[in-house]
Amino acid sequence: SQTIHQWPATLVQPVGSPLSLECTVEGTSNPNLYWYRQAAGRGLQLLFYSVGIGQISSEVPQNLSASRPQDRQFILSSKKLLLSDSGFYLCAWSAPDTQYFGPGTRLTVL
Amino acid sequence: AQSVTQLDSHVSVSEGTPVLLRCNYSSSYSPSLFWYVQHPNKGLQLLLKYTSAATLVKGINGFEAEFKKSETSFHLTKPSAHMSDAAEYFCVVSDITNDMRFGAGTRLTVKP
Numbered sequence: 001s002q003t004i005h006q007w008p009a010t011l012v013q014p015v016g017s018p019l020s021l022e023c024t025v026e027g028t029s030n031p032n033l034y035w036y037r038q039a040a041g042r043g044l045q046l047l048f049y050s051v052g053i054g055q056i057s058s059e060v061p062q063n064l065s066a067s068r069p070q071d072r073q074f075i076l077s078s079k080k081l082l083l084s085d086s087g088f089y090l091c092a093w094s095a096p097d098t099q100y101f102g103p104g105t106r107l108t109v110l
Numbered sequence: 111a112q113s114v115t116q117l118d119s120h121v122s123v124s125e126g127t128p129v130l131l132r133c134n135y136s137s138s139y140s141p142s143l144f145w146y147v148q149h150p151n152k153g154l155q156l157l158l159k160y161t162s163a164a165t166l167v168k169g170i171n172g173f174e175a176e177f178k179k180s181e182t183s184f185h186l187t188k189p190s191a192h193m194s195d196a197a198e199y200f201c202v203v204s205d206i207t208n209d210m211r212f213g214a215g216t217r218l219t220v221k222p
Binding site: 032034036038044046090092094099101102103104 | 144148152153154200202204210211212214215
């Protein structure tokens, strides 16, 4: 069966600190992978998507970056967090006719 | 490129009254369409999906949606709102490349 893991579940980080959020999927190969962010009071915003290893497309300019070192691993990073990076981060992958979402990471930047 | 527009950012209904959450889409291909619900501090849950079969789709918790190609719409409805329906709802379009796009979301408030 298909499963998607995200960690950590919650994270509190100071402004200016680095960030690394990891997402791994099971039960599929060569999936399209996505990182979304939901800021307080706002909808889901697509940050990055990947159609294959090493292939990353960025939807919005920001101080975040993404990498896909393995087929089923997708990492969201930042060298220096901003207050505006606070939010709920969701990893997802899509297959014909459906999508699967991770449990999400709630990031608070203080 | 495909896109989704959720026409209302916030909908408020009384318990027991009908719910209508509106969604319009744009796609170059025959799309697959989905509605997801997100309760506070939780992940996304699939309510229902349309994938070129029957145009009227029934989902969980009494929700249903009708795919109308001529109107490029996929509105979500429920005959009678329950307090537990209060949440954020997202309309999603996906094409044959599996690229998916979310709407901005509609926050549903249910008043007692």
